[in-house]
Each structure stands twice: as C-alpha cells, then as structure tokens.
Amino acid sequence: MHIFEDYFIPEIIDPDTLKTLPPGETGELVFTTITKEAIPVIRYRTRDVSCLKFEPCSCGRTHVRMKRVSGRTDDMLIIRGVNVFPSQIESVLMEIEGTEPHYQMVVERKGNLDILEVQVEVSEKLFSDEVKKLEDLERKIKTEIESVLSVSVNVKLVEPKTIE
Numbered sequence: 299m300h301i302f303e304d305y306f307i308p309e310i311i312d313p314d315t316l317k318t319l320p321p322g323e324t325g326e327l328v329f330t331t332i333t334k335e336a337i338p339v340i341r342y343r344t345r346d347v348s349c350l351k352f353e354p355c356s357c358g359r360t361h362v363r364m365k366r367v368s369g370r371t372d373d374m375l376i377i378r379g380v381n382v383f384p385s386q387i388e389s390v391l392m393e394i395e396g397t398e399p400h401y402q403m404v405v406e407r408k409g410n411l412d413i414l415e416v417q418v419e420v421s422e423k424l425f426s427d428e429v430k431k432l433e434d435l436e437r438k439i440k441t442e443i444e445s446v447l448s449v450s451v452n453v454k455l456v457e458p459k460t461i462e
C-alpha cells in the first residue's frame with residue numbers, strides 16, 4: 299500500500315524508546331500530516347505495527363509503501379525477546395479444526411524466564427472424546443504456534459465456555 303507522502307510523513311518508531319527506526323525495520327507506524335489545517339496531527343501514534351518499504355514499486359508510483367499491519371503495539375507481548383501478538387495465535391487456531399474461537403494467553407515469570415501458556419477451548423464433541431485425541435490436538439496446536447512465533451509455548455485445552 300502506497301502512502302501519499304505529499305500529504306503525510308510516515309515514520310516507524312520503537313514503541314518503547316520512541317526512537318525512529320532505520321528504514322525497513324518493523325515497529326509502530328507514526329503519521330504527521332503536512333497539509334491538514336485546523337487540526338494538524340503531529341507524530342500521531344497509530345499503535346499499528348508495520349514496516350515501510352522504500353524500494354521502487356513495479357506499478358511506477360514513487361511514494362513509500364507500508365506493509366500490511368501485523369498487529370497492535372498495545373496488545374503486543376514480549377516473550378523472551380520475541381514480539382508476540384494475539385493475532386498470530388488467532389490465525390493458527392482458525393486453521394485448526396475442533397478448537398473454539400475462545401482462547402487466553404497467560405504469561406508467567408519463572409525466575410528470569412517468561413512462560414507463555416495458551417489456553418484453548420475445544421468443542422463439546424471433542425472434549426468428550428478420548429484422551430489421546432486431545433493430546434494429539436494439543437501437540438498440533440503447540441507445534442503450529444511455535445512455528446509461527448519462534449518461541450516455545452505451553453498449550454492447555456480447556457472445556458467449552460470455561461474461558462471468561
């Protein structure tokens with residue numbers, strides 16, 4: 299997506315230090331309006347996580363492009379140095395049959411280590427099924443989430459309608 303740079307100045311910042319990040323890095327998208335009158339917006343923090351692409355585009359437009367928003371800084375967790383977004387967990391669960399759309403992320407600190415547990419509701423039918431099936435599902439979810447996040451997680455299947 300091209301940004302109209304004759305109307306907006308986009309920046310990518312580190313949401314913690316608020317420092318501008320070098321081109322190509324992923325962080326929080328910040329906009330300043332150039333032409334807006336009466337209510338100018340100066341370094342407005344969108345809370346959206348994205349990345350700016352300065353390479354030429356095949357369509358011929360020369361304005362900078364932004365990558366698709368990958369999450370929100372206000373729901374970003376940092377687990378052992380890795381940025382984790384609930385939307386990543388969601389995308390995995392949507393692909394797996396037998397899970398309900400409800401899940402909860404629980405972060406605990408043991409010593410210096412953050413432990414992320416993902417509690418997932420499973421369907422009524424599956425929950426009454428044999429234990430081995432549940433264990434297989436648990437393992438599958440764990441593997442899929444870990445491959446997306448690149449950080450190890452614990453997965454716990456819970457009964458339907460038990461997550462608030």
Ligand SMILES: [Zn+2]
Pocket residue numbers: 300355356357358359
């Ligand atoms: Zn283009």
